[in-house]
Amino acid sequence: MGALLLPGLVFIPSDLALVGYYLANKNNEELHDFNGSYIIKEMNLYEFDPFESPHASSFQFNNRRHWYYFISKIDEERRHCKTGFWKKKGNVCEITNGGNTLLGMKALFVFYLGKSPNDAERTNWTMYEYTLADKPHAPFVVCRIFECPPEIDVDYEFGPISDVDETDIDEADIDESDV
Numbered sequence: 001m002g003a004l005l006l007p008g009l010v011f012i013p014s015d016l017a018l019v020g021y022y023l024a025n026k027n028n029e030e031l032h033d034f035n036g037s038y039i040i041k042e043m044n045l046y047e048f049d050p051f052e053s054p055h056a057s058s059f060q061f062n063n064r065r066h067w068y069y070f071i072s073k074i075d076e077e078r079r080h081c082k083t084g085f086w087k088k089k090g091n092v093c094e095i096t097n098g099g100n101t102l103l104g105m106k107a108l109f110v111f112y113l114g115k116s117p118n119d120a121e122r123t124n125w126t127m128y129e130y131t132l133a134d135k136p137h138a139p140f141v142v143c144r145i146f147e148c149p150p151e152i153d154v155d156y157e158f159g160p161i162s163d164v165d166e167t168d169i170d171e172a173d174i175d176e177s178d179v
Helices: 015-026
Strands: 058-061 064-072 078-080 084-096 102-113 121-132 140-147
Touching (some): 015 121, 084 121
Antiparallel strands (some): 058 064, 084 102, 102 121
16 A cells, blocks of 8 residues: 555656655755655665565556655665666756756666676666755655556656646745645
8 A cells, every 4th residue: 555645635746846845855954754754755675676666655646656765875877676776777857946946856767687787688667766956965865666668668758747847836836735
């Protein structure tokens, strides 16, 4: 079962909300709790393969289950799990407030089965890792994991996941009442 939400509510945060609200508040040393802090769980997701991720912090939408986790920041291109590894793909995407203010970065990772890059098999599991732009040494990042349908090339599915046009949102719009 996913995190507790009221009936009829879904959790579909935009990239801007993940970075500008959840990740910024998680890395704020003055806040021990913030509105909605129970929705995204803190855990080491590399202890699990993506297809066996705990259902904590998971939500169903767009006919896919999405997992959200706060994890300790790792500066490696390849992250090993039980039977495979996450490999960084493509360029890092900038997340802005719709103007010229850079708030964070989003990196794409794809899961491969196998321990060796030479014989590993690419899967449909995708992870986006979000980091803060103004705190490069922040202890936490937030990750969104989902299984991408085979007909979608994950390298081109690098856009926002919500129907919200993020260019219409500014930093003043992200506050506790939006969660």
